[in-house]
Structures are given as structure tokens and as C-alpha cells.
Amino acid sequence: MPIIAPSLLSANFLQLEKDCNMLNESQADWFHLDVMDGRFVPNISFGPMIVEFISKATTKVCDVHLMIEEPEKYAEQFKNAGANILTVHLEACKHLHRNIQQIKSLGMKAGVAINPHTPVSLLEDILYDIDLVCLMSVNPGFGGQKFIPQTIEKIKQLKTMCVQKNLKTYIEIDGGVTLDNADSIIKAGANVLVAGNTVFKASNPINAIAELKSK
Ligand code: DX5
Ligand code: ZN
Numbered sequence: 001m002p003i004i005a006p007s008l009l010s011a012n013f014l015q016l017e018k019d020c021n022m023l024n025e026s027q028a029d030w031f032h033l034d035v036m037d038g039r040f041v042p043n044i045s046f047g048p049m050i051v052e053f054i055s056k057a058t059t060k061v062c063d064v065h066l067m068i069e070e071p072e073k074y075a076e077q078f079k080n081a082g083a084n085i086l087t088v089h090l091e092a093c094k095h096l097h098r099n100i101q102q103i104k105s106l107g108m109k110a111g112v113a114i115n116p117h118t119p120v121s122l123l124e125d126i127l128y129d130i131d132l133v134c135l136m137s138v139n140p141g142f143g144g145q146k147f148i149p150q151t152i153e154k155i156k157q158l159k160t161m162c163v164q165k166n167l168k169t170y171i172e173i174d175g176g177v178t179l180d181n182a183d184s185i186i187k188a189g190a191n192v193l194v195a196g197n198t199v200f201k202a203s204n205p206i207n208a209i210a211e212l213k214s215k
Helices: 013-025 048-056 075-080 096-105 151-164 182-188 205-213
Strands: 003-006 030-036 061-067 085-089 109-114 132-136 170-174 192-195
Touching: 003 170, 003 205, 013 048, 013 205, 030 048, 048 061, 048 075, 061 109, 075 085, 075 096, 085 096, 085 132, 096 109, 109 170, 132 151, 151 170, 151 182, 182 192, 192 205
Parallel strands: 003 030, 003 192, 030 061, 061 085, 085 109, 109 132, 132 170, 170 192
Antiparallel strands: none
16 A cells, blocks of 8 residues: 655645544544745745654654755754655755764754756765655646656666665655646555645545555
């Protein structure tokens, strides 16, 4: 069964507590929290303060996706805010290996996200050091975009790399995941599904999560 990580970016921020409680009662495994700085991506979302409020409202895993430049400046703040997994973008890091070591030394699991144009082969030498790869299946910055179909091939390539290296890395797919494409995403080798609109724009989010979970 896949790990389901609803993205709170699509939640209603005027009733965050209600949405957190809904997720707490659902089959969601992780809370996916999208941090955007208006520099690495053309949008600004929220920072450690909101992450802290959310992490205190759940006992589930807080999976923090940093779409920011110079993530090393903020890793400790996100740890203190309750992040369990901290994912940085390969494209945003000059010294990715150093950043990963920092995240792990702070006691969090470490993830690397890659944009749709970045080849999976660039992960070859960092794969041994990380817990999670986040394959962006849309260009990062906004919820509610359309899944880029070439991602399926990238999932297969990454899965093969992990099997060859005997690694149990989480393969997380982020962007445009729906009830219709979830099957093929999982079949290709992914084991973590991020879902924003599919969950929060559903008439019954709890059911939408259960359906994703049953894939
Ligand atoms: C996009 C974010 C995603 C986004 C997913 O930059 O990283 O996590 O919220 O939203 P949906 O599932 O609506 O594409
Ligand atoms: Zn994300």
C-alpha cells in the first residue's frame, strides 16, 4: 500500500485546525508541507511558524518540502518546528551532500527533490545518503497543475537504480496525482503519493484519501 501524503497547500488556511483534524482521522500517513520562498519558485507559501502550528496539531509524520534557495540557512528552524523529513531541491543546492549531512545530523530524514527537467541520473551519487527522492511531476510552485506524463519513465528509472543499489529509498511523486493516474504511478515503482487538490477539492476528502490508499 502506498504512503499517502496530503499537501496542506490546498487546505483552507482559515480553518487549518479543522483540516488537520480531518487528516488525523483519515488514512493519511504523512502531512506534506510545501515551503516556497518566491525565489526558487514563483510563489510564496509559509515558513517555520506555520509548520510548527501544524506539527503540533498532529502525531503523523511531517514531510516538509523546501522549495527555497539556501535551505541550509533554515534547516535547524524546520527541525525545531517539528519537521520529521526535510526535502531540499537538487537545483537549489550548491553543496547538496553537505546539506544532506546537515539535515541528518539535526536528526531528520533527508530527501532530495528534482524538477521535471532534471534527469534521475543526477541522483546516482547522492542516493546512498538519502531517505527519500521527491520526483516533481509538475513544475513546483502551485497546486492543482496537470501531471507531466514523462514522470512515469523517471519513476521506473529511479526504481531500477534503487533496486540495483539495494536501497529502500522512498520514491515520492508530487504534483497532479489523481485517483485516475495513481495506479500507473504506483505500478511504475512509487511508494509515496502527495496529493493536494485530489484530497482538498474532493467532496469527501476522507474518502479520496481512502481511495488513494487502496491503490
Ligand atoms: C507543488 C507542490 C505540491 C502541490 C501538489 O509545488 O510541491 O506539493 O501542493 O498539489 P496537487 O496535488 O494539487 O498538484
Ligand atoms: Zn510538495
